[in-house]
Amino acid sequence: MAVLNPNNWHWVDKNCIDWARQYFQNELTKLKIGGQDEEYFCEISKVSQVDGDCEVNQRKGKVISLFDLKIVTMIRGHVSGKLPFEGSITIPEVAFDSEVEDYQFMLSIYKENKELSEVKPLIREKLIPQLRQAFQRFGKDLLTEHGNDIQIPEQEVQSQYTKGNQHESFANANASAKRESRARDVKSDHTTCRTTNSTTTTTNVGNRTTLHVEPRFNASGDDLFLALTEKPRIMAWSRGSADFSKCSSGGIIVEGDQFGLFGGNVLCQVKKLDSTKRILEMEWKLSDWNFDGSMLSVELHESPEHHETTLQANWKGVPVGQEERVLDNFENYYVRALKITFGFGAVL
The missing domain is CATH 3.15.10.20 (Activator of Hsp90 ATPase Aha1, N-terminal domain)
Structure with missing residues (x-):
């Protein structure tokens, strides 16, 4: 410098x-x-x-x-x-x-x-x-x-x-x-020394970064996974804002489906869905991003003894400067909405 x-x-x-x-x-x-x-x-x-x-x-x-x-x-x-x-x-x-x-x-x-x-x-x-x-x-x-x-x-x-x-x-x-x-x-x-690559990369659209959150829900893993993948339930917690016109005709989203949430402000394409392991991976982007979106990986970890499930969400490829916007929207429109709609936990 x-x-x-x-x-x-x-x-x-x-x-x-x-x-x-x-x-x-x-x-x-x-x-x-x-x-x-x-x-x-x-x-x-x-x-x-x-x-x-x-x-x-x-x-x-x-x-x-x-x-x-x-x-x-x-x-x-x-x-x-x-x-x-x-x-x-x-x-x-x-x-x-x-x-x-x-x-x-x-x-x-x-x-x-x-x-x-x-x-x-x-x-x-x-x-x-x-x-x-x-x-x-x-x-x-x-x-x-x-x-x-x-x-x-x-x-x-x-x-x-x-x-x-x-x-x-x-x-x-x-x-x-x-x-x-x-x-x-x-x-x-x-101690043993181990190194990995940086979590920030540079592309033709600028720097990208990773995000990670782990909200907890007072729900079984199966119930929470259905709330994330069953179309009527998605429609319920998104307040009727989901657009499934580019999805298959079944009642549950499947790999390859594309759908929008919150009036098209969030765009998703399902890349992997494993109901047994409760894993959901999708390309995820905000509508005003004029480039390919980030990858969002969701894994559910249930703790029956504590009667709760941890949702582990990881984004890869989020534009630097958009981190707070992504996390705030996820907390307000996903986490809070799921808890309020289905009684999956207290909302602070």
Whole structure:
């Protein structure tokens, strides 16, 4: 990043959200508790969502990081040496001014029962503290990686004031990074490194990103799946706004069907429908997107002991800048509508 800023005096900022997504994908998937051959094992399998703001700024030589992120991680493992499970951990806010005890964690185990619930205390005791430390390292690593990009080199700065601020900013960040690096080296025998690709891609229509939400419903998995796939029920929760004119003649949508919702504001094409596994995949787009839509994958995970079903929704290919609009519409027109229409849960 080229900078023309005499003496590093003026405000300069750099958007680092793509780097943050890759950073958390790399760092958090190293975290685990137990081992594959032990009675209890849990690892972070991937980071499915990193949304919010993340940037590095400087003025008068002083470099700071500003970020406010929501992060969703997927977990998997086993209990009692053989019973596998999957789930998620949602962290609503990871911010530049968060202290180590400020982070909140929403833990979900899919298809939870009495046996699977045994892993929750272990996750809270051993995995969540690792997440807290990783989030505390992020701000320092962000400055170390990107702080130099928004300043001219220290040797080219004439002002002693800004040069002092510049030196102090990186001295503090580097010292903290070295301490964290030494701590990680001590623990390296207990972690395995795994990396995956970034969740943001660039296409001829701009950057795309992924989204992930997990609303819960007081309903069986079968009832909820029917509400999402049976045409009369779709017509009920969409307030009669569904258009099935391009669908097959049956009472349930099938693979290949195209339909519109909410007066044509949402357009869908079914790519996969598996009623046994309760999986629904479709191309999904808002009507004013002048390009191919995102892919929406819906999986239902029922927990009979808790009398509820978790709807795991994942979008791939959502245009950057449209995230809040997509999530707000999904919450208001899908989740709330399903709960109100069929009594599938309380509406806040």
